[in-house]
Amino acid sequence: MPVKKNEAVIGRLMVSAPGKSSGKTTITLALTHALSAAGDRVMCFKKGPDYIDPAWHRLAGAEESHNLDPWMMGEDGCLQSFSRYALRGSAALNLIEGNHGLHDGISLDGSDSSAGLASMLKAPVLLVVDALSAGRGIAAIVMGMQQMEPHADIRGVVLNRVRTKRQGEKQRLAIERYCKVPVLGAIPVDERLVIPERHLGLTTVDESGEGAEAAIRGASETVAAHCDMEAIRNIFFSASPVPLEDMPEAEAGIPLSGRARIGVFRDKAFCFYYPENLEALRDRGAELVFIDSMKDKKLPALDGLYLGGGFPESFIDEIAANRTLCDSVRHAVESGMPLYAECGGLIYLSSGATWNGKRHQLAGVLPLEIDFQKHPAGHGYLELKSLHCSPWFSESERVRAHEFHYSKAVAINGRPQWQFDVVRGTGISGDYDGILQGNLLASYAHIHAVATPGWAETFVSLSALFRSSSRSCTTTSA
Structure with a gap:
């Protein structure tokens, strides 16, 4: 059965970072909570094999969270899955959390990296950068992320763990001058913005109990206070249209239920x-x-x-x-x-x-x-x-x-x-x-x-x- 192409509005954004432990999961959870609390419907996706982060996405307010993994699923599998689950409409946001660094992956050409997935989906990227120990040289990190193949469409930067306003302003000026992308947030160092971890990464939602919801609410309030939420939301709809395949309708015949x-x-x-x-x-x-x-x-x-x-x-x-x-x-x-x-x-x-x-x-x-x-x-x-x-x-x-x-x-x-x-x-x-x-x-x-x-x-x-x-x-x- 031939598939139909869907040209409906598909708001999408990937949150990624130059490397691990930069704060992208915390930012993803905060954005999911803040945007859904403001009235948007949010669907989350997680790049790579992961069970724990998607459960946190759901707790933060996502309608569901699905995995997209180019190495396991291939490009066709990723596109088909995104086509099936992505939300459509002007109040529907699809938030994709990258894994590891933006350009990290198995393949030398980066096709299975977060940048490769963003390229497949034509998804703009919000880059979360750990600002703690950097000065103006942080612009070189962002520039490297922009120039390395596959080219990621970085539309904004959020500085995480900023020590002082002076440091954040110096970094903002350098990034906007040399990288030509806006800095949309500068989040101060705050030990409370840490999601509980265990020996396999984040704790599960069940293990964290009431502390999980409190951690998400705290992160959401901090991010909303230190980021330009309207500008970030606008990025979702800044990408060029991507024609995605509608799932074919089920063939007529004997119902499968009850087998x-x-x-x-x-x-x-x-x-x-x-x-x-x-x-x-x-x-x-x-x-x-x-x-x-x-x-x-x-x-x-x-x-x-x-x-x-x-x-x-x-x-x-x-x-x-x-x-x-x-x-x-x-x-x-x-x-x-x-x-x-x-x-x-x-x-x-x-x-x-x-x-x-x-x-x-x-x-x-x-x-x-x-x-x-x-x-x-x-x-x-x-x-x-x-x-x-x-x-x-x-x-x-x-x-x-x-x-x-x-x-x-x-x-x-x-x-x-x-x-x-x-x-x-x-x-x-x-x-x-x-x-x-x-x-x-x-x-x-x-x-x-x-x-x-x-x-x-x-x-x-x-x-x-x-x-x-x-x-x-x-x-x-x-």
């Missing part, structure tokens, strides 16, 4: 799920049932189970103490129920995990002993190649994903059947990732449904098949 019932561990310990992954399962006909790994004593009636990532180590006492749920999951796997697990889910399925010197017995499904390291055991993009055909992937199929785990399999008992050869990254063993046991697949890979488009249909189809076979067995037994 299978898939359980999803979702609580403070298991909170890493791309909204697109859950949406893709629903789109293929799955009814999702959310399960609390610490409170629910057994699985409900299900046809499949999805165990995502998160911080199981932070709640391992409660998780390990819930023996009846561990047993219920193990029995489900033994019955042939399809189960897809990634990172935290893999840990849950292991024989045991040692955290702070204490071993905890877990579900005992996988022949793994897990320990936690002081430094990341696997961190960054992960490229995998399927070793053979399985219920989940075809032989030689390539998967682009990401991993970020301090946990490590310190013992692998027996000879597990591996799904993937690790082309880039660490995986479970350094050479392999993805343990197969019947209809179970567990790995350290975090996949994105847009980057791995066949995953959702495979998962739902396996679950639907399990459902029909279970009913058949029940009928036969009766």
Whole structure:
């Protein structure tokens, strides 16, 4: 079916910085809160693989937050996803938070950097610059960001952590003279403008509790007081029009709803799920049932189970103490129920995990002993190649994903059947990732449904098949 081009008004802006820890997340949250409080509808996007920042975006007032990752999703995937979720209209703002530095990425040509994504989307950029230790030379940093390829359309600068008004004025004059872009804000040094962090970056919204909302409100008030909010809002609509594809209408036919019932561990310990992954399962006909790994004593009636990532180590006492749920999951796997697990889910399925010197017995499904390291055991993009055909992937199929785990399999008992050869990254063993046991697949890979488009249909189809076979067995037994 041919797609239509949409020429509607699409207000968009990327917030980026020359490097990490410059304050772009704080500025993004502050702008989201202030703009939504003023009556705008705000949709957030996060460049790169990230679960935590999008949850903060939603708390700040965004209608939703979606990831855009050129390396995993490719240009077509990014454009299709932005086309699907971007808000249209004169009171609709699409705010994209970059990751790392504006020009940081894997590819030497920068095509997968924040600048590369901004170029794809024809999105103007608001550059957040750490002003603490700089003088007029800060203009050289901004100029370098302007001149390096791919060229980013920097429309404004916000100075962060300015020590004195004199310093801020000197920097403003230098940037506006040499870089020809306006300085739209100078935010003073304020230790209260720090979002709480943990060993994997920002704390989750659930962990931060009431402090999360207070931190966002404080940042919003400070940014609104020290930035030209009207000028920043105007930048959203300063970009040239970009024709985006409307999603094709669903083909007429049998409704997909009700094909299978898939359980999803979702609580403070298991909170890493791309909204697109859950949406893709629903789109293929799955009814999702959310399960609390610490409170629910057994699985409900299900046809499949999805165990995502998160911080199981932070709640391992409660998780390990819930023996009846561990047993219920193990029995489900033994019955042939399809189960897809990634990172935290893999840990849950292991024989045991040692955290702070204490071993905890877990579900005992996988022949793994897990320990936690002081430094990341696997961190960054992960490229995998399927070793053979399985219920989940075809032989030689390539998967682009990401991993970020301090946990490590310190013992692998027996000879597990591996799904993937690790082309880039660490995986479970350094050479392999993805343990197969019947209809179970567990790995350290975090996949994105847009980057791995066949995953959702495979998962739902396996679950639907399990459902029909279970009913058949029940009928036969009766």
